Amino acid sequence: MILSYSKKVYPWDNACIESFHAIIKREWINRFRIKNYRHAYTLVFEYIETFYNTTRIHSHCSYMSPNEFEKAYEKIQKLSLSAVS
Numbered sequence: 001m002i003l004s005y006s007k008k009v010y011p012w013d014n015a016c017i018e019s020f021h022a023i024i025k026r027e028w029i030n031r032f033r034i035k036n037y038r039h040a041y042t043l044v045f046e047y048i049e050t051f052y053n054t055t056r057i058h059s060h061c062s063y064m065s066p067n068e069f070e071k072a073y074e075k076i077q078k079l080s081l082s083a084v085s
Contacts, residue, residue: 024052
């Protein structure tokens with residue numbers, strides 16, 4: 001892994017993670033009064049594992065949740081392998 005740092009006026013290096021941070025703050029974190037590090041960790045884990053990856057649709061996943069997209073991909077792979085055999 002190579003570290004990447006951009007200048008203040010060139011934010012493109014971190015655009016994806018900055019977008020994710022904005023989403024998690026807007027959709028989840030701002031609803032709570034965070035008590036300590038453990039509470040923040042639990043909130044982030046809960047958001048990612050119970051909503052972001054399982055329920056929330058993503059445009060880059062053909063408007064499916066990442067879990068649904070992964071299942072569809074696996075199904076296509078199985079079908080293509082059985083067609084080749």
